[in-house]
Amino acid sequence: DTEVTQTPKHLVMGMTNKKSLKCEQHMGHRAMYWYKQKAKKPPELMFVYSYEKLSINESVPSRFSPECPNSSLLNLHLHALQPEDSALYLCASSQGTGFGSNQPQHFGDGTRLSIL
Amino acid sequence: AQKVTQAQTEISVVEKEDVTLDCVYETRDTTYYLFWYKQPPSGELVFLIRRNSFDEQNEISGRYSWNFQKSTSSFNFTITASQVVDSAVYFCALISGSARQLTFGSGTQLTVLP
Numbered sequence: 025d026t027e028v029t030q031t032p033k034h035l036v037m038g039m040t041n042k043k044s045l046k047c048e049q050h051m052g053h054r055a056m057y058w059y060k061q062k063a064k065k066p067p068e069l070m071f072v073y074s075y076e077k078l079s080i081n082e083s084v085p086s087r088f089s090p091e092c093p094n095s096s097l098l099n100l101h102l103h104a105l106q107p108e109d110s111a112l113y114l115c116a117s118s119q120g121t122g123f124g125s126n127q128p129q130h131f132g133d134g135t136r137l138s139i140l
Numbered sequence: 141a142q143k144v145t146q147a148q149t150e151i152s153v154v155e156k157e158d159v160t161l162d163c164v165y166e167t168r169d170t171t172y173y174l175f176w177y178k179q180p181p182s183g184e185l186v187f188l189i190r191r192n193s194f195d196e197q198n199e200i201s202g203r204y205s206w207n208f209q210k211s212t213s214s215f216n217f218t219i220t221a222s223q224v225v226d227s228a229v230y231f232c233a234l235i236s237g238s239a240r241q242l243t244f245g246s247g248t249q250l251t252v253l254p
Contacts, residue, residue, distance in 0.1 A: 066231055066244035067185070080240060112183055126173040126192070126235055129242065131185040 027051055030115050030132035038140050039105060045135045047098040047115030055125055056098040058090060059114040061134070067114055073098060074121045105139045112136050142167045142236045146245035153222055154253050161217045161248045163232030169193075172236035174215045176206065179247070180228040191215065222252045 028049045037043050047056065055074050059067035072080035073092040087109075089101040098115055116129040143166040153159045165174065176188040189199060191208050199206045203220045219226055232245040 064247075064249075066247055069241050072241070082241075114183070114185065116185075126190070128175065128187045128190050129185075130187060131177075134183040136183070 028115055028117055028130050028132035030113075030135050032135055033133065034136045034138075036138045036140060037102070037105065039107075041105075042101070042103045044102065045100040045113055045115075045137075047100075047132060048096055049117040049130070050096055051117060051130065052095075053117035053119055053130070054095060055118045055120055055127075056092065057116040057118075057129060058098070058100050059116065059131075060109075061112040061114055063111075071100075079121075102137075105137075107139045110137055110139045142169075142172070142234050142239050142243045144232050144234050144243050144245035146230075146232055146248050148248045149246070150249045150251070152251045152253065155224060156221050158218060158220050159222050159250065159252075161219075161230050161232075161250065163215045163217065163245060165213050165215065165232070165234045167234060167236040167239075169236035169238055172234060174208070175233040175235075175242070176215075176217050177231045177233065178228045179231065185231070188217075219250075222250075224252050224254055226250060227252045 031046045057072050058070040061067045069082050070084045071090045076092045087104050091099040112134045114134045116131045118127040118129045120127040145164045172193045174191045177185040179185045196208050205218045207216045229247045229249050231247045233242045235242045
C-alpha cells in the first residue's frame with residue numbers, strides 16, 4: 025500500500041464542472057508535489073509546496089488551483105478544464121524543502137481524470 | 141541544464157531472463173543525484189534507488205542491481221531472473237545542484253512474458 029493517498033482514483037467531469045483532487049501523507053514530509061502525466065510520457069511537474077507554502081508553479085493555467093491546508097494535505101481544485109487536461113494526476117511528497125530537493129519523492133496511485 | 145535519456149522505449153523478455161535498462165544523463169554540475177522509479181499499470185511511481193554523484197559503488201538489492209559509471213554518464217539498471225510482476229514502465233531521473241526540480245527520462249516499458 026502506498027503511503028501517499030489520493031482520492032478519487034477516477035474522475036470524469038464536464039468542462040463546466042468544479043471538482044477537487046485530494047492528497048494525504050502521514051510521513052512527516054514537508055514538501056508536496058502535483059504532477060500531470062499523459063499516456064506514455066513521464067510525469068510533468070505542476071506545483072511544489074514547501075512547508076505549506078507554494079514554492080514552484082510551473083506556469084500552470086489558472087484553471088488548476090492548488091491548496092495546502094496543512095502539512096499532511098494537498099488539494100488541487102479544478103475548474104473549466106479542457107479535454108486536453110485529461111491525464112493521470114500524481115501527488116508526491118518528500119523530506120527536505122522541495123525546491124531542488126534530492127530526497128526521494130514518494131508517489132500516490134494518482135487520479136485518472138477524464139474531461140468530457 | 142540537465143537531461144536524461146532512456147533510449148529503449150520498449151523491451152520484451154521471457155520470464156527468468158536477465159534484462160538491463162539503460163540510462164544516460166547530462167549535467168554540468170559536479171553534485172547530482174540519480175533515481176530509478178517503477179510505474180506499474182496501477183499508476184503509482186515506486187521509488188527504487190537514489191545514488192549521489194560521489195558514490196560510484198554499484199548496488200544490489202535482491203534481483204535488482206545498478207551500475208553507475210561517471211565516465212560514460214550512465215546509470216543502468218539490471219533485473220536478474222525477471223518475473224511477470226516486473227512488467228512496468230521504469231523511469232530514470234536526475235536532479236543536479238542548480239536545478240529546481242527532478243528531470244525524468246522518457247521511460248522504458250518492460251514486458252516480461254510468462
